[in-house]
Amino acid sequence: MYDVLIIGGGAAGFYAAIHVAENRPNTKIAILERGxxxxxxxxxxxxxxxxxxHAEFNPADLxxxxxxxxxxxxxPFHTYASGDTVGFFEERGVALKIEDDGRMFPVSNSSQTIIDCFxxxxxxxxxxxxTHCSVTGIEQIEEAGKKKWKVAxxxxxxxxxxxxxxxxxxxxxWGYIEALGHSIVSPVPSLFTFNxxxxxxxxxxxxxxQAEVHVVPKKNFGKKVKLHKSDISTLTSEGPLLITHWGMSGPAILKLSAWGARVLEAYNYQFKIQVNWVxxxxxxxxLELLLQVKQVEKKTILRSKVLDIPKRLWVNLVKASGIDDTTTWPEVSKQQLQTLAEQLTAGIFQVNGKSTFKEEFVTAGGVDLKEVNFKTYESKILPSLYFAGEIINVDAITxxxxxxxAWTGGYIAAKGVVEDLNNNFD
Structure with missing residues (x-):
């Protein structure tokens, strides 16, 4: 008989286990990991x-x-957020650093430092x-008038x-807890790049x-999906965009894939995006700026990049506008400049499928949030069952x-478990 069983030997599981043990010494705890x-x-x-x-220390902004x-x-972020995470690791001798984009890493630049700490x-x-502990069933049983968990x-x-x-x-x-009465929001991929x-x-x-990317909504495209105003408003993002061998990636695309996860899945990952490169x-x-440049510049358009975008991208967009290598600014027509302005600010690209972003598999879906008490991360359906991490329907941008x-859920679930054990000591 254990006091606490934690299924899942990942970030949230370890964090929860450590906080239970620290706050309630001599508690019998085991982490079960299938791998x-x-x-x-x-x-x-x-x-x-x-x-x-991430170095975002305001709960509302986080x-x-x-x-x-x-x-x-x-x-939960008012209870435990990024600053608390930094404190946890620094108290254990693991210093973290903030990079220019706000991401925080161990000073060692090695994930092994975090693993060794845990x-x-x-x-x-x-x-x-x-380890090698694959769970094949979960049920709630009663022994001596008290409910307990039996994990096969x-x-x-x-x-x-x-x-x-x-x-x-x-x-x-998800299947096991759905059988016990929980609702599961069907999973779809999040954080992916565009092919x-x-x-x-x-x-x-x-x-x-830097670019702004907008998903062009379709009423009947792939699976039928009705876009609400809130869906449309979330399907625009701005940030660094990376052109890859297979299409587009970078924060602007990844944010869009996260916010639009359900709509893009309904489109079967076949849709159009509009890109503003400036x-x-x-x-x-x-167009007004380009017409002004036409009045003063004498060189060929290809050789005189007038905007702060990469030279190779400028060349490709100029060519896509029907402007050849030898056309100079005085020679270019207003119609050609209109086409160039459109290519630069509203170019349409067809997306045909997605690719996983590196090894960072993230899924939208999981235990319905209405069935979780976020003061304790305890199930509202099954008392003494707690959740931490991506098992619930929470996911984030990169x-x-x-x-x-994971850290916040692990900490608060641990706190809830400790309080529950202390109140029901036997």
């Missing part, structure tokens, strides 16, 4: 550096980075870690007073620039925010 190694997602995140959190969970996380803590606190592991089973599920986007685990074959970008992989301009204002959800 042969723990903390595998921590290991590969941030290109092996582990993007621990919550705005969660397409699913923004409203629900506001309270492994050292669970050893120090006497927490059992059981292969041919055997373990019992526990409290159960924390930190299994991430695990369909099998685009287009002559304007096919020859320039590696080019990066977000400080709209089409008419840019930048350390998904890990912060």
């Amino acid at each position: 042969k190694e723990v903390l595998t997602k921590v290991k590969v995140s941030g290109g092996g550096r582990c993007n621990v959190t 919550s705005k980075n969660y397409p699913r969970g923004e409203k629900e996380l506001l309270g 492994v050292s803590e669970v050893d120090r606190l006497g927490i059992q870690v059981k 592991v292969g041919d055997s089973s373990l019992t526990s007073k409290k159960l924390i599920l930190a299994t991430g986007s695990n369909p099998k685990m 685009i074959k287009d002559e304007r970008i096919s020859t320039i992989p590696g080019v990066a620039t 977000p400080e301009y709209h089409k008419d204002g840019l 930048g350390g925010f998904n890990f912060q959800n």
Whole structure:
């Protein structure tokens, strides 16, 4: 008999276990991990550096980075947020640094530092870690008038007073708790890049620039989907855009994929985007600028990039506007400049499919947020069952925010478990 069983040997599971053990010494705790190694997602995140959190210390602003969970996380972030995460690691000798874009990494630039910290803590606190432990069933039983959890592991089973599920986007685990009465929001991919074959970008992989990207809504495109005004407003993003061998990536695209996860899935990942490569301009204002340049510049248009965008992108967009290599500014027609202004501020690109962003698998979906008490992360359906991490319908844009959800959920679930055990001591 355990006091607490935690299913899932990832970030949220370890964080919850450590906080239970620290706040209630001598509690019998075990982490069950189905794989042969723990903390595998921590290991590969941030290109092996582990993007621990983000330097956004205001709870209201922090919550705005969660397409699913923004409203629900506001309270939890007032309890435990990025600053608390930094404190946790620094107290254990792991210094973090802030990069220019706000992402926070260990100063060592190695995710192994985070893994070593967690492994050292669970050893120090006497927490059992059981690998190769694939859960094959969960049920709530009654013993001596008290409800307990029975977790089937292969041919055997373990019992526990409290159960924390930190299994991430695990369909099998969702199936078990759905059978116990929970509602599961169907999962769809989030954080993905766009597959685009287009002559304007096919020859320039590696080019990066600031851009604004907007999904062109379709009423009947792929699966039928009705866009509400709120859907349309979220399907625009601005930020760095990276041209790749397969299409487009970078923060502008990843943010769009996260906020538009459900709509883009309904489109079957076949849709059009409109790209403004110079977000400080709209089409008419840019045309006015180009007409002014025409009055004073004498060189060929290809050789005189007049905007702050990469040279190779400028060349491709000029050519796409029907302007050849030898056309000078005095020779170019107003119609050609109108086409160029449109290519620069409202170019349409066809997206045909998606690709996973590096190793950072993120899913939108999971336990319905209406069924979670966010003061304790306890199930409203099944008392003494707690959640942490991506098992619930919360996901974030890239930048350390998904890990912060894991730390916050792990901490608050642990706090709830400790309080529950203390109030029901036996």
